[in-house]
Amino acid sequence: MxxxxxxxxxxxxxxxxxxxxxxxxxxxxxxxxxxxxxxxxxWAGMKPNPHMVRWVEDSDRHWEGKSALVIGCGLGDDAEYLSALGMKVTAFDLSDTAIAWCKERFPGSETDYRTANLLQAPEEWIGAYDLVFESYTLQSLPYPERCRAIEAISSFVSDQGTLLLICMGRDADDPEGDIPWPLTREELRSFESFRLRISTLDDFINSGPPPVRRFRVECNKT
Ligand SMILES: C[S@@+](CC[C@H](N)C(=O)[O-])C[C@H]1O[C@@H](n2cnc3c(N)ncnc32)[C@H](O)[C@@H]1O
Structure with missing residues (x-):
């Protein structure tokens, strides 16, 4: 196909x-x-998300030795990128097949790949990660799962930690569309109910084909 x-x-x-x-x-x-x-x-580009890579490169933060959690990691390219920065990375996905595929693609990897459901995540992940990275999972979840996912993702960020989120974006009065459902700024603000402050929100059109509006959002724990 x-x-x-x-x-x-x-x-x-x-x-x-x-x-x-x-x-x-x-x-x-x-x-x-x-x-x-x-x-x-x-969705698998078989390379790290370029908007995440740009965010890392544009920042003067040093990630070596810090912990990262990759949400809905798919085939693992984002996790491997963060691991190559010297981060201690846990990456999980609901799909057993995706996780087996990651392990096969990256046999010597130091990333801890796990099958897990974001909505029933292990207790020990709460407040445990310096960087939580989420791309394109929320937009593939309907309500009420999406609301529960926002709360769960927020809970993994450590004190002083950072959430980086990349998603398709729309205005509140744009049509909701069909799956994947772009997020609105209002939805993104719901992270603020869970001790996260939005520090940057980049709103841009990803050059196509087809061109797609995206949000790249950095939140920090308050
Ligand atoms: C649209 S894909 C994005 C994958 C990857 N983050 C990327 O940017 O290429 C959404 C991913 O989230 C995973 N996923 C969906 N719901 C999940 C859940 N509740 N817990 C963990 N992973 C989930 C899916 O299996 C899928 O790999």
Missing amino acids: NDDSMKARAKDLARKAMLEGDPLSWFETLYSEARAGQGSIP
Whole structure:
């Protein structure tokens, strides 16, 4: 299947899973199908997220020796990038197949890859990470899971820690759209209910094809 077919396949699986009342189940199906050679993962660029890389490069912070948690890590490229900076990285995904794939792609990796559900995360992750990185998971979750996910993601950030979030963005009066659902600034402000202060919000158009509006948000624990 080509990229467009895989995007359509992902949307079909997601819609079906939501109708069946199990909105998280389709991720594993998609990874299993791709792993079996029936296509590729539509969001997997097989390289670190360029907006995260730019954020790291533009900052004068030193991450060596700090801890990082990568939410919904997919095929692991973001986790490996942070690990190469000298960070102690835990990266997790709901999909067993995605995690097995990460371990196969990066056999000597120091990243601690785990299968876990963000909505039922281990207690020991609470307040444990200097950097929490989330890209494109929230936008693939419907309500009420998205609200629970925002609270969970916030809880992992340590005192003085940072959350970096990258997502598709829209204005509140734009159509909600179909999965993936872009986030609004108002939704992003809900992180502030969980002791996070938004310190920067970059609103930009990712050059296409197709051009996509994105938000890159840095939050710091108050
Ligand atoms: C749209 S993909 C983005 C993957 C990766 N972050 C990236 O930017 O390429 C969303 C990822 O989140 C994972 N995911 C979805 N819900 C999750 C949950 N509740 N807990 C952990 N991972 C989840 C999916 O399996 C998928 O790998």
